[in-house]
């Protein structure tokens with residue numbers, strides 16, 4: 332299989348390859364700093380091994396190679412049945428993981444919850460201008476199949492002393508929101524707004 336913009340690609344579906352190329356083109360043409368990171372860090376695109384039950388609900392995956400900054404990106408063959416808009420959002424999100432720096436991760440980390448990596452990846456999708464695609468994706472895809480969230484969304488993280496609620500800020504940083512209502516009553520076991528997994 333031919334490389335796409337210098338990145339090895341074992342994806343053998345012509346339409347998916349075209350969409351990967353379009354997303355890369357957008358980043359390369361408009362965000363040179365991010366493109367430098369992606370072109371250096373992404374070692375390839377490949378199909379996900381779907382015989383692994385761990386990936387039953389996974390559509391895309393960005394796997395870091397050891398302790399390096401390098402990562403390989405995988406897509407489920409199920410995305411072949413998805414519209415271009417949804418595929419664009421999935422590709423953008425996984426590339427967002429690859430572009431994320433340690434500093435960005437640290438600034439969003441809360442109680443070791445993996446959601447912070449998702450906030451970082453989503454921020455890149457927005458930065459690169461795939462806002463419409465991402466919103467449609469979040470609305471269209473079953474929440475078991477993705478991590479996501481938009482600025483303004485509220486989610487809860489469990490702590491040993493109870494849950495704390497956060498709002499996703501415009502920069503995709505989690506903002507701790509009030510934990511008590513106007514009467515000073517502490518919120519108890521509110522249903523957890525599921526940051527889709």
Ligand SMILES: [Zn+2]
Nearest residue numbers: 424449452478
């Ligand atoms: Zn993700």
